[in-house]
Amino acid sequence: MNQITDYLQKQFSAMVELTEEIINVDSPSNDIAGIQKVADILSAKMREIGMQTRQRDSGKQGMALIGELPGEEGLQPVILLGHMDTVFPKGTVEQRPFKLEKDRMTGPGIFDMKPGLVIGLFAIQALVKLKLNRRPVKMIVVSDEEKLHMDSNTYNIIAKECQGGAYGFNLEGTKDDPSHVGTHNRGGMIVDVTVHGRAAHSGAEPEKGRSAIIELAHQIIKLSALSDLQAGVHVNCGVINGGTSENIIPDRATTSLGVRFKTNQQRDQLLERIKSIAATPTVSDTTTTVKVRTKIDSMEDTPAVNKLFAELNQVAQQVGYGKLRAVGGGGASDAGIMVARNVPTIDALGVVGDDAHSEKEHASAKSLLTRSSLIANFIAQKG
Ligand SMILES: [Zn+2]
Known part of the structure; x- marks a missing residue:
């Protein structure tokens, strides 16, 4: 057996313990105290391994934890990425804490994606203990x-911190099939389109009004027509809001668009088109503002990503993990x-499980070991 796998096998119960510890802290995205508790547990583990830690304020949603293991001078770092928030509200841990039955782990965030963090940390620990980290x-x-x-600057933190990375792994989970890892994903953004019209009494002097709702209705038809499912582009007018009363010509109406795209070039084109629709009103004297509330870049399977996948696939077969398959998803x-x-990255290298965001969420305990060993072996071999 491979020395990394051998080492990690001896660490298996410690991996499960750390998983239990972080699962049993409620940490929904808006719960800064809960997030901080998880970060504290992770920081302690990072320092124990020999990593330096720091926190970066990300605004209203808390912070990002950065752990760095030094290596040989002049070498670019490997980037491991993950998140410690879950979709489950405070109190969920009390109702259904971490549980392990045979190979099946359950608890809030057990698939999406707390154990991925444990996988990353133990991969680093194996490299350090076996002196394989260059x-x-x-x-x-x-x-x-x-x-x-x-409403946070996390996007910018990731963009800045990953800069100059040699390659990276994202530690999100893999749905059911252990051979699957992610090489492409559609991107997404939320765009608020707000029409400003002119209010007037609809009974007394309707001619003075300019209806923001009517203008928005025209725009929604045009915006929806930007969808091109075959090209992987979808524009969903998911929320509309506007008007205050039946007898007032509405001076404000807004729609929030959920936009999905396959390439970042498509995203830029879409944004141009949305702005051009906004700039050419049907109802005269109305104006429209377009605001990108949040965006996640599409993950494109660039030549560098495909090369990284091929190398990972080779290591996987060498160390007895088995053949990998590159898959993609619709989610950002x-x-x-x-x-x-330009940091080639493979996605979904965390635990193997299913039913994210639901009470049935579960993951395989064995995948803590196999995925961690795969990552550590890859880093050790690629050097
Ligand atoms: Zn996730």
Whole structure:
């Protein structure tokens, strides 16, 4: 057996213990105290391994934890990325704390994605203990992935911290099939389109009004027509708001668009089109503002990503993990932020499980070991 796998096998119960410890702290995206508790546990583990830690304020949604393992001078770091927030409200741990039955782990965030952090940390620990680390390793752990980094500067923190990375792994979970890892993902953004019209009494002097709702209605038809499912582009007018009373011509109406795209070039084109629709009103004397509330870059399977996948696949077969398959998903992933910064990244290297964001969420305990060993072996071999 491979020395890394052998070492990690002896650490298996410690891996499960650390998983239990962080699962049993409620940490929904907006719970700064809960997030801080998880960060404290992770920081202690990072320091124990020999990593330096620091925190970066990300605004209203808490902070990002950065752990750095020094390496040989001149070598670019490997980046490991993950998030410590879950979608479950405070009190969930009390109702259904961490449980392990045979190989099945359950508890809030057990698939999405707290154990991924344990996988990353123990991979680093194995490299350190076996003196196999040449390259520096940087771990970026964020606190509001489940909110798509809305109202925070987490996006910028990831973009800045991953800069100059040699390659990266995102530690989100893999759905059911252990051979699957992620090489591409659509990107997403939320765009608020707000029409400003002119209010007037609809009974007394309707001719003075300019209806923001009527203008928005025209725009919604045009915005929806930007969807091109075959090209992987979708524009969903998911929320509309406007008007105050039946007898007032509404002076304000807004729609929030959920936009998905396959490439970042499509995103830029879409944004141009949305702005051009906003700039050419049907109802005269109305104006429209367009605001991108949040965005996640698409994760494109660039030649560098495909090369990284091929190398990982080779190591996986060498160390007895088995053949890997590159898959993609429809959901936006933080891995896209790294790929867009020219850091080739493979996604979904965390635990193997299913039913994210639901009470049935579960993950395989054995995958803590196999995934951690795969990552450590890869870093050791690639050097
Ligand atoms: Zn996640």
